[in-house]
Amino acid sequence: MKKAFLFFSFIWCLFAFSAGAFAQKQIAPKIDRDPILEADASHNLDVARQAFKLRKAYKAVLLRTEVIIAAYPDYSKIEEVLYLTGMSSYYLAEGKGKQKIDAKSEEEKKKYAPAKLREDAGVYLTQLVNQFPTSDYKAEAEKTLKLIQAKR
Numbered sequence: 001m002k003k004a005f006l007f008f009s010f011i012w013c014l015f016a017f018s019a020g021a022f023a024q025k026q027i028a029p030k031i032d033r034d035p036i037l038e039a040d041a042s043h044n045l046d047v048a049r050q051a052f053k054l055r056k057a058y059k060a061v062l063l064r065t066e067v068i069i070a071a072y073p074d075y076s077k078i079e080e081v082l083y084l085t086g087m088s089s090y091y092l093a094e095g096k097g098k099q100k101i102d103a104k105s106e107e108e109k110k111k112y113a114p115a116k117l118r119e120d121a122g123v124y125l126t127q128l129v130n131q132f133p134t135s136d137y138k139a140e141a142e143k144t145l146k147l148i149q150a151k152r
Contacts, residue, residue: 031074041068041075048084058088058097059112079128083137086124090144093117122148 048064051057065085068075075081091097093114101112110116125141125148132138 031076033074033076034072037072038076041072041081042077044068045075045077045081045084048081052084052088056091056097057099058092059099059101061085061088062092079132079135079137082124082128082131083135083141086121086128086141087144089117089121089124090148093121118148118151 044064044067048061048068051060051064061084065081065088068081069078069085088097092099092101092112095114102108122145125145128135128141129138129145135141
């Protein structure tokens, strides 16, 4: 009986402590995010999302999302930020939305020129497609990029 117990204990130890038990799991590295910057970026994204979906205020979206991109590029929802920025730029270039471009100053004329807005939209949407290939926004971004290419 002792021999049987020792034999089964030995077999169990072989399986329990085999090389597979000690193999390292492939875990994606965790990014340490600043909770204050994350909260601020989340607030700006919420405001931008509402301006985009409800009010069609694309200039306001650009103001909010460009702040996020400049101040906190490691934001956890940066793919949505890139999408909103790219689509808002594209829609402004097409003259869509409730906010119209008021070219009072030379700086504003340059910033909101349709050709510049299309170029900016292409940059943001390309970045989205390249950095986030499994994004929910990828299909819409690729479709818009094709429209931008057709207008060149």
